[in-house]
Amino acid sequence: MSPTIDWVEAQVDVEERDDGTIILRNPTPLADYPANLCVWLRENAARFPDKPFLLERDPEGEWDGLTYAEALADVNRLSNGLLELGLDESTPLAVLSENCVNMALIQFAAMQVGIPVAPISYAYSVRSKTGRHIEHILDLTSTPVVVMSNADVHMAKFQQWDVDHLRLFAFSRSDGYENVKPFTELMKGDGELSAEGQRRFDAVTPDTLAKIQFTSGSTNLPKGVQVSHEMMVTNQVGIYQMWPFLDSEEVFLDWLPWNHTFGGNFVINMALKHGGTFYIDSGNPTPQGFETTVRNIKSVSPTVYFGVPRSYTALYARMEEDEELKEAFFRNLKFIFTAAAALDQKTYEGMKKMCADVRGEAVPFFSAWGCTETAPDATLVYWEINDARVIGLPIPGVSVKLAPDPTGKRELRVKGPNVTSGYYNEPDKTAAAFDEEGFYCTGDAGKFLDPERPEAGLIFDGRIGEDFKLTTGVWVHNAKLRSSINKLGQPFLLEVVVAAPNREYLAALVLPNLPALRGRFRQASEAHEDDEEFLYSEEVVGFFRDVFHQHNETHPSSSQFFRRFMLLPEPPHIDRNETTDKGYINQSAVLNHRADLVDELYADPPGDRVITVA
16 A cells, blocks of 8 residues: 655745846744754653664674664763763864764754764765865864764775874774774663753754865865754754654664765654654665665665665666565655755656556655755655656755856745755855855756646756857757766766867767676676776777667757767775765866876877767
8 A cells, every 4th residue: 555645735925037137935934942952852852761763783683773762862862972071062072973873963962962073974084095085074174073983994094194182982893003992981870861961962052053064175185064953853844844744653674874964964854853763774876885775675664765766777677677675675665855956757657667566556756956065955846746857845944045047047045944054164165155145055956847837846957167169159958968868878887978078069078887787797807807907898988889879869969969988997086075975976077187098188199098979
């Protein structure tokens, strides 16, 4: 049986101005909300103390974790310990960890007593060679205390710098380092908040800084977004007003990293608000992590599921041949949610059909749009849709401006209690981020699905900063082209980078999914151990040439037609900001750092590595 969904009618107030600007608002007033995010932890511990809250796999592979009452007691102990270290609103706590129960506890412990948390991406230790992003974050925040997960993993980076001024704690392996103490030393008391802790809890206001969350960065080092308690709690309250079907029976299974806003604010805060049970998925939609995610879905069978388009593309492909996974994924599901980019229509429709095969009826697909600076949700789908591109309408309390841009698009700008006050210790970047009316300028473009029916919702229209002109003066709309190539090439490419501004025609750098390609072209893979030789084998080149041929057949104009491409054996570098820890590819960073390859693409005659489409 399909779960009951209490649908809210899609509504929007539209203000149209003479200069072409459009302002969208939700006509529903924002409901009341608490000043302190962790009020919800207290309420849930009182309502159902023995209910599981946070669960993760133990060393034997079994699910283990804490109830709401146990979590609150540990959070209180940690708050007491942090206050004994002398931390306050002016001294952020840095946390460097993968998603785990202890990471959740230490963040709640800091935030509930007014200490801001700066969560640092685990990938900056594991995938970065230099660790310069970690050093940048520590310098910008001037944090005196760092809590990390496995000390062996992270100290390889810390030992490159002078860290004598830092107090270091680790969840595990602290015994191998004189200057690292075990995490358990931070736990003080019997599970009740101290008198000073309660005073700090009561002093938290909606404006109190809760987190400093770092954007992925582009060609520059990441900025620290100031995230207040109000930003996060109003987001969850506004979402619930549009999704009234959420309740305390929700079962979450999620891998999205908590240093980012999607996983760290949208998903885990939703579980916290409603009193759901959260299973921490240590997998992800990469070739290396996907098997773990498959195993966890089969074990948990969640009621709601959140992901990015790539995760659904991978799931859909596996479920076509794995009946156990398909049944477990759809068995208890209320809805599927995707964000961060548009899901391709084939996967969208295919998954709805799969769900109908399992349950007799499809569950809805929802989506949303926002960013770190909006904590993250600004628009939300809360009605039945049939087009995967729809990103929704504003949630209560939020205004969205569609501002005309010279590209011919409209920039999405946001104002509301969910919007940041700016960037931590970077006043110049803060001033540049807002327009004259106080709307945050996102750099994303949007438009109506149906201009005659605004209530049908908005669709994402690409990143304005990624669009460019050819030498002919014609605008190239980057996102549309990437979507087409990605749709035709999945799951055998990570991303396509469109080149290049101020050139006569379009070319592309293709970042391939090597494990997937080697699985498909097994004979060529056995014949070519070297990655570059394999990529330039007849079979692989023919596959990608056909992808571009198919695209060109339906996109014949000069601003959409690709003449050449190149396959890159070298993966994107996190140290160069070419990729984020979630796997998103930064177009401008790739083009900047691989300018020699761009020149090679356009050389006349082309080099050996350049593949012509025609």
